[in-house]
Amino acid sequence: MSSRRRLLLAAPLLLASSAMLAKAPKRRVIRIEARKFRFAPNVIELKAGEEVVLELTAIDFVHGFSLPDFNLRVDLVMGKPVRVTLKPEREGRFGFLCDNFCGSGHEEMAGTIVVKA
Template sequence: MQASKRRFLIGVPLAASALLLGAAQGKPQKERVIKVEARKFRFAPNVIEVRQGEAVVLELRALDFAHGFNIPELQTRIDLVPGKTVKLRLQPAQAGRFGFLCDNFCGAGHEEMAGTLVVTA
């Protein structure tokens, strides 16, 4: 067998072992990015699904007005400024359904500007 082929066959299991070992030692995992747009009177998407313990970054962008993004049960809140993207890092520790809403009055349909963060085990 050629030396380069032998090194490849040995290197693949070693690389896989290193990845598994890194995960077992609590190395930071890559964050999943989820883009969310806010406009009168809705969030898109209005249902966000993540896994329990998954590291995610919500990239939130207000398209028309200064909105708020609030997940009361997770004690998480951020202001959204029109035309700017803000990042909110989450790593939900518990499974469940958590409502989110705009908490900056934005007009007659404001009460309907809400959604759900679904965290699965």
């Protein structure tokens, strides 16, 4: 098969692929900093069914990020952003916390994700 014929056969696939990529919705990125002894922001509002990317960065220590209601847990190494995708389907208030002991005040290092309709 000639290279011209192969190109003509592949063109519809390439066009379909690029059209699918163009239609893919952009996910909102929410940046969260973890530092002794807080997350910033510590309250995050989302819509039910909205897929977002949480980009977590530890500033001063190796922290943990745990969101038990969504079975989500990651380690945060200083200066290395970690990206996780979250798509909450139900409304409510869901707590997150640092689960890697980071010193006196660690027990206060928590936040809330508020999911609304």
